[in-house]
Amino acid sequence: MLMDIKNNGSWILRSILQIRPDAKRLTQWDSLKRSEKFRLNKAYIEFLKEIPNVVWSGLVRSNIARPRAVFLLWLACHKRLPTKDRLMKIDIFHQPNCIFCNCAESVQHLFFECNVTSVVWEGVLRSKNLRGQFLKIAVAKTIYEIGWNRNRIVYNKNYTIRNTVNVIVDNIVNRVWVFPKYRHRIVQILLS
Ligand SMILES: [Zn+2]
Structure with missing residues (x-):
């Protein structure tokens, strides 16, 4: 039985649950299961090894940011971030509004167009x-x-x-x- 994707779960957990078909193909689950403690970072790293050889793979593979940040980058490159425009299609959210500014939430909006989050880009790029x-x-x-x-x-x-x-x-x-x-x-x- 598959666990429901609840909209009050963490963003990262929802992301993982949404890519279950890909995660099932992961060949390293057996070794991960044998460890006494489930290490989320190790799972991310194993997952990243399965990345197909696409044009942006270098951005993900050679990126020394924290694994969970690289994992979200991987999701973004795959257009699989659980933004509300996508979640509405599977009936998880019924309001598309961005929690920061109330515009419609999409990847494009959240990371590049939102008045609130674009301040972060400005700060980093400054x-x-x-x-x-x-x-x-x-x-x-x-x-x-x-x-x-x-x-x-x-x-x-x-x-x-x-x-x-x-x-x-x-x-x-x-x-x-x-x-x-x-x-x-x-x-x-x-x-x-
Ligand atoms: Zn916004």
């Missing part, structure tokens, strides 16, 4: 240290390069995509090199 600069340039340049290549292909069928990854990495180094205070760190990173 970070002035080198890591913050890397992050901002990487996000902006990756979106720019994808858009740039897309336009070239739309207007010139014979266009061959340039080595976008190298272009982005070169651009990050060049942009940060402009600031003398960051140069020694760039050299350290390039030589490491």
